[in-house]
Amino acid sequence: MQHGIYYAYWEHEWDGDYKYYIKKAAALGFDILEIAAGPLPGYTKNQLREVRKCAEENRIRLTVGYGPAPENNIASPDASVRTHALEFYKDLFERMEEIGSDLLGGALYSCWPVDYHGTLDKKGDWERGIEGIAKMGKAAAQYGIRTLGLECLNRFENHVINTSEEGTRFVKSVRELEKEAGNVKVMLDTFHMNIEEESISNAIRTAGELLGHFHTGECNRMVPGTGRMPWKVIGDALKEIHYDGTVVMEPFVMPGGQVGKDIKVWREIVPDISENALDEDAKKALEFQRKIFEI
Ligand SMILES: [Mn+2]
Numbered sequence: 001m002q003h004g005i006y007y008a009y010w011e012h013e014w015d016g017d018y019k020y021y022i023k024k025a026a027a028l029g030f031d032i033l034e035i036a037a038g039p040l041p042g043y044t045k046n047q048l049r050e051v052r053k054c055a056e057e058n059r060i061r062l063t064v065g066y067g068p069a070p071e072n073n074i075a076s077p078d079a080s081v082r083t084h085a086l087e088f089y090k091d092l093f094e095r096m097e098e099i100g101s102d103l104l105g106g107a108l109y110s111c112w113p114v115d116y117h118g119t120l121d122k123k124g125d126w127e128r129g130i131e132g133i134a135k136m137g138k139a140a141a142q143y144g145i146r147t148l149g150l151e152c153l154n155r156f157e158n159h160v161i162n163t164s165e166e167g168t169r170f171v172k173s174v175r176e177l178e179k180e181a182g183n184v185k186v187m188l189d190t191f192h193m194n195i196e197e198e199s200i201s202n203a204i205r206t207a208g209e210l211l212g213h214f215h216t217g218e219c220n221r222m223v224p225g226t227g228r229m230p231w232k233v234i235g236d237a238l239k240e241i242h243y244d245g246t247v248v249m250e251p252f253v254m255p256g257g258q259v260g261k262d263i264k265v266w267r268e269i270v271p272d273i274s275e276n277a278l279d280e281d282a283k284k285a286l287e288f289q290r291k292i293f294e295i
Contacts, residue, residue: 004032185212
């Protein structure tokens with residue numbers, strides 16, 4: 001099992017100096033830094049290589065998260081948007097290969113956050129999503145992408161996949177449609193599971209061997225181990241399914257900027273949001289997570 005943290009914990013905007021956070025994650029003892037896909041299309045080849053070099057030097061594995069913009073919605077009812085989205089993802093996979101990353105996670109089957117004004121076509125979005133993800137999975141494999149994690153999101157952020165049962169059913173349909181999409185996997189996040197799942201351990205068991213990426217955080221998105229999530233239960237369920245993959249904490253504790261707005265953080269969630277205090281909280285959470293999840 002490898003443990004990581006999402007860089008945006010420390011940021012107010014959806015970009016940041018990834019090299020700075022690679023060094024920070026390494027200094028705090030993490031195996032992984034998760035970065036956002038959004039800024040990568042703006043990087044030059046040289047910048048991508050620098051990120052890769054920095055990660056290699058600091059022995060940090062990079063995973064990538066993406067909340068797809070509406071124009072990159074692989075399930076859009078508009079065929080030209082679907083075509084554009086697939087091209088966007090192919091370019092992204094090439095860039096991921098360049099930085100040495102083989103894992104992308106998020107609402108890849110849709111967009112984020114969904115605009116709930118107007119009508120909603122869950123059945124159509126589901127069916128077009130399966131077709132789009134099948135193509136995406138096949139394309140990703142050509143760039144060495146081993147995991148496309150379809151994140152099961154709570155009802156306030158997306159309508160297509162809310163539960164592990166839905167995510168698992170979706171992934172199975174994708175794999176039935178496209179044999180070369182074995183890299184398409186279920187991704188769970190304790191923050192979303194807390195809202196949607198009757199039983200968190202059953203949700204983990206439902207995903208079983210299809211689980212490909214795991215996000216952690218407390219109910220209010222504090223770092224793991226500081227709130228009331230049933231971590232022992234979660235750890236036991238992960239052990240039961242022999243999960244030995246990536247576990248990335250995704251805390252958000254600061255209001256302000258586009259990150260605060262998109263995540264809907266309207267107050268300081270922890271008493272001290274200075275960088276030193278955030279570092280210290282992350283370090284403690286990593287120790288807690290390693291201890292409670294280690295097989
Ligand atoms: Mn997440």
